[in-house]
Amino acid sequence: MSDEQSRADLELDSFYRLIAPYYDADYADYLNGADIRFYQRLAEAQAGPVLEMGCGTGRVLLPLARAGVEMHGMDASLAMLEQLYDKLRAEPAEVRNRVVLTQGDIRSTSAGRQFLLIFAAGNVLHSFLERPDQRAWLANVRRHLEAGGAFWFDVFQMDYRRLLSSPDEWIVDTDRKEAASGHHVRRFSRCRHEPEWQRFRVEMRWVTEDAAGKIITENSASVMQRWFTRGELENLLELEGFQVTDYLGSFAADPFGKGSTEQIIRAVPRQ
Numbered sequence: 001m002s003d004e005q006s007r008a009d010l011e012l013d014s015f016y017r018l019i020a021p022y023y024d025a026d027y028a029d030y031l032n033g034a035d036i037r038f039y040q041r042l043a044e045a046q047a048g049p050v051l052e053m054g055c056g057t058g059r060v061l062l063p064l065a066r067a068g069v070e071m072h073g074m075d076a077s078l079a080m081l082e083q084l085y086d087k088l089r090a091e092p093a094e095v096r097n098r099v100v101l102t103q104g105d106i107r108s109t110s111a112g113r114q115f116l117l118i119f120a121a122g123n124v125l126h127s128f129l130e131r132p133d134q135r136a137w138l139a140n141v142r143r144h145l146e147a148g149g150a151f152w153f154d155v156f157q158m159d160y161r162r163l164l165s166s167p168d169e170w171i172v173d174t175d176r177k178e179a180a181s182g183h184h185v186r187r188f189s190r191c192r193h194e195p196e197w198q199r200f201r202v203e204m205r206w207v208t209e210d211a212a213g214k215i216i217t218e219n220s221a222s223v224m225q226r227w228f229t230r231g232e233l234e235n236l237l238e239l240e241g242f243q244v245t246d247y248l249g250s251f252a253a254d255p256f257g258k259g260s261t262e263q264i265i266r267a268v269p270r271q
């Protein structure tokens with residue numbers, strides 16, 4: 001692992017530690033749940049347990065486990081997994097018993113078995129800034145695939161207009177009242193692009209006010225992310241011995257093409 005990626009890993013861990021308490025509320029309406037329904041359909045069509053790499057707080061994993069799918073989740077961030085453990089404690093035993101969790105790096109950690117379906121939801125690959133780390137992850141995915149198994153993952157499709165016109169301005173991208181506490185939470189964010197490196201630094205700031213409008217907490221977090229083009233993803237997958245069988249542009253299963261906002265890929269080990 002390069003020094004640069006080691007620094008990136010430390011930054012990533014601290015980023016997820018900061019965002020973990022906000023994550024579920026911030027992403028409660030993410031894509032109106034379309035990605036959850038998409039991965040649920042895949043999982044229900046597949047016999048046996050399913051591995052989610054980068055499961056985080058279980059935004060996707062938990063609804064699938066509730067629907068009856070046996071889920072194995074893997075994630076490096078203890079803070080994100082702790083959110084999931086807390087939610088699992090409130091679930092009936094039959095749901096809890098369907099979930100196995102492993103804390104570890106998805107580039108190198110073993111889940112101790114293989115799977116017919118592995119997926120990575122919610123832009124996990126964007127954390128891998130360097131080619132060796134992207135490849136190490138895919139190699140680990142391959143090691144976990146049972147014969148006849150398939151790997152699905154999603155990354156977003158960069159809107160190139162944003163690269164050219166990026167104003168670097170803070171925007172309010174989440175604004176909610178918390179019913180239980182009466183608190184008002186606003187998340188401000190901005191992206192600073194480095195188009196030459198296909199990277200952008202995401203900065204987020206959460207401001208929480210009490211019912212009287214007095215600021216009670218302010219937290220901020222920042223992380224570097226990498227975006228990907230279709231051509232390089234196909235090359236990466238080929239380098240790691242995969243064959244791409246499906247390339248979708250939305251969670252409604254439209255083929256990838258003009259105007260696509262997502263890249264959703266199915267890959268299987270090349271024969």
Ligand SMILES: C[S@@+](CC[C@H](N)C(=O)[O-])C[C@H]1O[C@@H](n2cnc3c(N)ncnc32)[C@H](O)[C@@H]1O
Pocket residue numbers: 012016053054055056057058059060074075076077080104105106107120121122123124127
């Ligand atoms: C954007 S979140 C997505 C979480 C979840 N899949 C979802 O859709 O809500 C990315 C997750 O990937 C995890 N992650 C990033 N790099 C990782 C690595 N090298 N090993 C394990 N987990 C990693 C982070 O800790 C985080 O929980």
